[in-house]
Amino acid sequence: MILTFADRMSFANFTNPYQRPADVPADYRKHSNLSKLFKADGTYVRPAEDPVTIWAIALLHQEYGVPLDALELELNADFSEGTHQGGRRYQGRADLIVYDDRYIGAGGGLDVAFIMVEAMEPGKKFEGMEPEGWVEHLNRLNAYMSASPSARYAILTSGTNTKIYRRDLEYPRALQEIGNLPKYESARSAAEHSPFKVILNPSEPDGIQTGLQPLTRDKFREVLGDTRSGCHSLLRDNEGLQPQEAVDAMVKFLFAK
Incomplete structure (x- = not known):
């Protein structure tokens, strides 16, 4: 997904406009993905926190372009605390997650979540x-x-105070x-404009196809291995590196690439 940062932090401007359920726009109240916020009589399930969630x-929808269809509320989650041997497992419920398109x-649940939101009542310090x-709430969000x-x-927000975080998927986590928060943009549209096509769902007829070819064993050996033109041979024979030194150099090159 390609993302660009918004000009201003919209989450800094909390006015609690949806304290009354009747003030929530009809397309929000009637959307199937948001029904968990409301009881059968139209009132909030959690009167203190739900106005913050709907805000x-x-x-996310109006300022950052997140489709309502990309939202899922109160997703059950299993998580652990402590080491695998000595830790404890908990059942939790993520307030709101956002998928990419x-x-x-x-x-897919937490396995394919893109953004997570933890809401709390505005009166908390x-x-x-x-x-x-x-x-x-921050500990829950981390979990x-x-x-x-x-x-x-x-995103951790009480409305009156908001913190936005980014997690590096590599190291550190x-x-x-x-x-x-960056603007939400379509991953499918971004893939169409990329010089490298990515297979998003090869089992679907309309999945985006790729022109990339799998790297076979023979091709791998030809490019990186001990053939005359292979990287390992060039580093070993032309540059005078020992075999293990040549391997180490190749690993560094690949990592830098």
């Missing part, structure tokens, strides 16, 4: 330690992010605070 959803409607407070191999961005 965050409205910003490749996984809308696929039901910023970075406070009280029960169901800021630190407790949910750790349980997802794909989530890149996290810790959440790093950033100033703003």
Whole structure:
């Protein structure tokens, strides 16, 4: 997904416009993905937190371009605390996750989440330690992010205070605070404009095809191995490196690439 940063941090402007369920736009109230926020009589399930959640959803949709179809609310999650041997497993429920457009409607859950949002009631103290407070919600958000191999961005908001984080999918995996959330853009559209085509779903008739060819054993040996023109031979014979030194150099080149 190609992302560009918005000019301003929309999450800094909380006015709690949806404190009353009647003030929520009809297309939000009637959307099937948002139904978990409301009881049968139209009132909020959680009167303190749900107005913050719907406010965050409205910003994601209106300011950052997130489709309502890309949202999933209250996703059950398993996560652990501590080491694998001595840790404890917990059942949690992520307030809100956002998929990129490749996984809308696929039901992939945390495995294909792109953004996670943890909402809390506005009256809680910023970075406070009280029960169901800021630190407790941040710990939950960290746990949910750790349980997802794909989530890149996290938002913790009480409306009055908001923190946005980015997670490096490589190393380190810790959440790093950033100033703003990038704009949401279509991964499929980005792939169409890329010089390298990516297979998004090869089993689907309309999946994006690729012109890249698999690297066979013979081709691998020809390019990197001990053939006359192979990288290993060139480093060993032309540059005077020992065989293991040549391998180490090749690994460094590939890593840098």
